[in-house]
């Protein structure tokens with residue numbers, strides 16, 4: 001009965017505005033799946049269509065062998081943890097949690113509710129009202145109220161968005177533990193890339209109504225498919241380049257006069273103009289003119305323009321001869337040189353850490369979104 | 374400044390509050406007092422002596438209890454009708470997007486803004502020209518009362534409904550409640566305080582109304598009309614008994630509501 005959640009060609013238009021655009025997505029059964037994207041990209045709309053609270057303009061939603069596209073919300077084996085919890089203010093915590101069971105005429109409500117309150121560590125709060133609870137406690141009630149129904153899919157719409165940082169970290173661990181314990185498919189919507197990466201086993205990165213890329217966090221981070229993913233999931237340096245030739249399993253790329261070598265399988269394009277991408281922490285910062293490992297990619301002639309010390313690491317900005325500022329993170333292990341503003345530096349990194357994207361994409365896509373998120 | 378001067382300064386707000394309360398409650402106190410009056414003559418406005426007789430036989434003045442009963446029946450019926458209709462209208466106006474929604478709001482507001490004397494006389498003209506001139510009475514009063522109560526009900530319920538988060542209803546639907554269950558378990562309990570307030574307001578507006586009622590009553594006499602009529606000649610102390618009883622009832626209702634609210638939000 002239970003199975004994968006399959007969205008095909010899912011589209012939602014509000015008047016002339018397309019909020020979700022021809023979305024195809026498969027969420028494997030039992031997965032902790034994160035839908036990650038900046039505010040306004042259509043995440044909530046997508047969830048609401050799965051829950052049945054919004055009618056798709058086109059496309060279908062399947063759960064296992066069943067097509068649930070046209071079902072009323074209360075006929076779907078899907079429950080939602082709403083963005084602002086939406087707890088019933090006139091019912092106490094016990095009745096909030098028992099609500100779904102009562103509607104379905106389930107027996108042994110008291111025992112189940114008490115078990116659920118135990119799972120979310122709210123034993124003894126049953127006769128309180130939602131308004132008498134803290135944000136974190138309300139969040140757990142919302143979770144308990146949905147989970148108690150043992151849905152096939154649990155939808156979580158930015159469930160931790162309203163909590164402060166410390167509580168959020170704590171709840172991330174809690175949520176992950178609970179998901180492992182109950183084994184229900186979780187679709188977790190968030191605009192916090194760190195949250196998505198620490199919690200989910202699969203991430204779908206969404207932008208302007210479409211899925212940009214889907215995969216395991218490490219895969220997405222290591223080999224982003226678009227400039228948006230490269231910038232939104234962590235940070236990236238994107239340097240303009242041109243593919244010169246293919247030599248065996250590698251591509252040779254000219255970037256501002258220096259030759260870069262990149263494995264063919266790490267490139268999205270076969271020829272023409274490209275972005276050569278490298279993550280800031282993969283770059284090795286060295287004094288100008290220093291020797292490097294043979295085979296390393298290099299960009300020379302940088303000048304340090306900014307140094308931010310962050311404890312475990314130091315973040316440098318290096319201005320390159322073509323006037324682009326590149327970011328470098330150096331771990332403060334004590335084994336590496338430190339640099340000051342004005343120092344001349346070279347940047348080196350491994351070809352196997354490089355990724356290559358189509359130059360037609362905007363190199364700044366997803367940058368601001370990540371900062372405000 | 375002297376110590377007493379400073380004491381007065383500190384308690385000035387309390388003092389002012391006390392004066393305002395005194396101002397508000399003096400008339401009511403007079404009503405209660407006069408309900409125990411034993412007037413020497415028919416036209417006495419003074420407290421001549423204490424008696425329980427008025428309370429033992431409030432129906433003694435001719436037509437008084439008939440008038441009270443008429444007012445109560447009209448009040449209750451008008452309240453039920455106006456509250457039911459007005460609540461439905463409020464739901465339509467808050468929950469549905471239709472052409473002429475803004476215009477509806479304006480039209481609903483108009484009766485509250487127009488002078489009662491204008492409403493009453495034009496309503497009378499309407500009844501007469503529609504051929505109801507001969508049957509003015511209970512039913513024409515009721516129609517008039519439902520009309521002017523309706524606006525207040527719509528405004529009161531609308532305010533409550535507009536402040537309600539529709540995501541609560543969506544959450545209920547998400548938790549296996551169908552439309553019917555969602556309405557009775559979530560929407561209604563949350564809007565109920567607004568509906569109750571609207572009903573109480575309707576009743577007191579209807580029970581109290583004189584101008585519109587007087588113009589459309591024909592030969593029917595309501596309690597306010599009775600009081601006005603007898604004020605021309607004499608005021609039987611039993612009127613104060615009815616007034617005091619109504620006041621006590623209102624106080625009890627408010628107290629009961631407050632107690633229930635306290636218990637709910639322990």
Ligand SMILES: Nc1ncnc2c1ncn2[C@@H]1O[C@H](COP(=O)(O)OP(=O)(O)O)[C@@H](O)[C@H]1O
Nearest residue numbers: 014017019037038039040041042043044045046
């Ligand atoms: N009911 C609606 N009517 C019109 N536009 C809407 C409606 N709901 C959402 N939108 C628009 O659709 C876009 C996506 O919204 P949403 O799914 O809430 O984004 P997210 O949850 O990713 O922040 C937004 O630009 C929003 O303004």
Ligand SMILES: [Mg+2]
Nearest residue numbers: 043044083158
């Ligand atoms: Mg959202």
